[in-house]
Amino acid sequence: MIALCILSAKAQNNIVVNPDKVVSKVSPEMWGVFFEDINMGADGGIYAELIKNRSFEFYKPLMGWKTTGEQLKEGDLLVLNRKEKDSNNPRYLHVNSRAVKKGDLSMTNEGFKGIGVKKGLTYDFSVYYRQSAAGVKLHAELVDSTGKVLGSTVLNPERADNQWALQSVTFTASETVQKAKFTLWFEGAGEIDLDIISLFPGDTWKKRRGGLRGDMVQMLADMKPGFIRFPGGCIVEGYDLSTRYQWKKTIGPVANRKLIVNRWNTEFAHRPAPDYYQTFGLGFFEYFQLAEDIGAEPLPILNCGMACQFNSAELVPLDELEPYIQDALDLVEFANGDVKTPWGKVRAEMGHPAPFNLKMMGVGNENWGPQYLERLALFTKAMKDRYPEIKLINSSGTDPEGERFDLLNTSLRKMKADIIDEHYYRAPEWFLKNATRYDSYDRKGSRVFAGEYAAQSVGTTKPTNKNNWQCAIAEAAFMTGLERNAEVVQMASYAPLFAQAEGWQWTPDMIWVDNLQVYGTPNYYVQQLYSLNKGTDVVSILADQKVIAGQDGIYASAVIDSRTKELIVKVINTSAQPLTRNVAVEGGKKLAAKGKLIVMQNANLNAVNSFSNAVNLSPKEQAVKIKGNSISLTMQPYSFNIVRVPIQ
Incomplete structure (x- = not known):
């Protein structure tokens, strides 16, 4: 009996990885970024213009x-x-x-x-x-x-x-x-x-006159994201349809782009922003150009004839939806069309004769109900008839469960939707409990886009939410479940992306800026670590023949990178205790004698980064020795650990 207990304890302390057991491919777009002009993300943020109300078009002409x-x-x-x-x-x-x-x-x-x-x-x-x-x-x-x-x-x-x-x-x-x-x-x-x-x-990105703020773009480039989703977010819908985002009004000469009020101008009573407008100096051409610059796939989201359902819930009648559908068709031509086509010519005249190679597009943002399904069906037919190669991303509403989600998720899967966009702003505990969310999803059905997510330290839309380590490590744990299920989950992105230190409306946010500085939160570094250690193939990683999703507070996933011939193991310890595990590598592949260990850790779950201490919580790298085909991994309390080892 004693011997059996010892063997059981040893088995529990083993993490077994088999690089020969490939579970699925990892999408090249797997880890990306979501951009919305909220929190002064565009005007006053990444769009580097320094003059407010430069053309006197605010409601009060001399505001500013x-x-x-x-x-x-x-x-x-x-x-x-x-x-x-x-x-x-x-x-x-x-x-x-x-x-x-x-x-x-x-x-x-x-x-x-x-x-x-x-x-x-x-x-x-x-x-x-x-x-x-x-x-x-x-x-x-x-x-x-x-x-x-x-x-x-x-x-x-x-x-x-x-x-x-x-x-x-x-x-x-x-x-x-x-x-x-x-x-x-x-x-x-x-x-x-x-x-x-x-x-x-003069220090705009790539020194482009009238361009983007260089240090903010660099933060994105340093992530090497697989995609960039734009322009939102709720500004796609608008408070009502008159303030919806219309991509055709954001291209061409900047002087000809019509300013509109930003829908976050008066959205939150706790953070009124009467001077928040959209000049569209950052428009669809610039979004496509930005994606190209940082090596990311462009993912535009278009209005589907529905304004924000939390605000006006204004709808375009079905028999008047054609202009909205035509906008979607024309966008493909603008992005991919030959320079002899009408919209391809516009792109060329703006300085980019080569196509942007658009591959996917979102129809609607966080819309729900039968009204959305009716409009989506018309969009889908028109797009698939004209451009069957374009993957369409469909909304599953505002929440990851409940009647809205169930109706959309069931209906969209019956419609054989390409990709379903799921959003979750929840407490850290939700992310820990849901690391197995996609284990039971249909492997042959629609793919999933985790399009907006962020752990909320206090509560959704609470102005006191913090980008603390508790939230970031919970997200890291949840992301092991996304990675393990890459056969189902094609893409994922944290939201929102940017926040101005004095001009924000929503917290938490991934990157914070002021007039001179920019810093990444712990959440930023978690996202960056996944993106930089994406790999090409998900491989088997088990403990006691089970996926590792919360046993003793441990969460794990593993990939191989066939390009660099490396094994990459991610292990998160969400417990308050140090834990040691033996990572045993089975199969025919041999490990090199040396690898590297990347660690993010802090014993204080309330720890944050700041302008004065921007890398308080950030990755630290060290060499690790390999004995045989196993790795002894000692994990500090509340730590995110990545082992990267060459394999033969």
């Missing part, structure tokens, strides 16, 4: 601007409207100047929660103007809270034929300041019209 001057008189600065001539960008500023010195007539922009200024960095100032006679000079300055000038330039408008023209000039900042302002002061007598007053830093 302050006008001053010793010579300022009523009527000297007027916002005019040319709606009948330009419905996309109708407003502009008419200036009547009599200024002879600084302080006579000026206007100051506060930026998005201030303007971050970096010493030695260049800044590109540009403006559209119209004048019938030259005479007014524009002095552009970045100033700190005391009025000290951090960098300045002078722009002399050259054209004087009463036609709109664009002119730009570059200057360099002399100091680093977290919250500066932009001042434009006038010198000279005369009248001039101004529009799209713009300022971009």
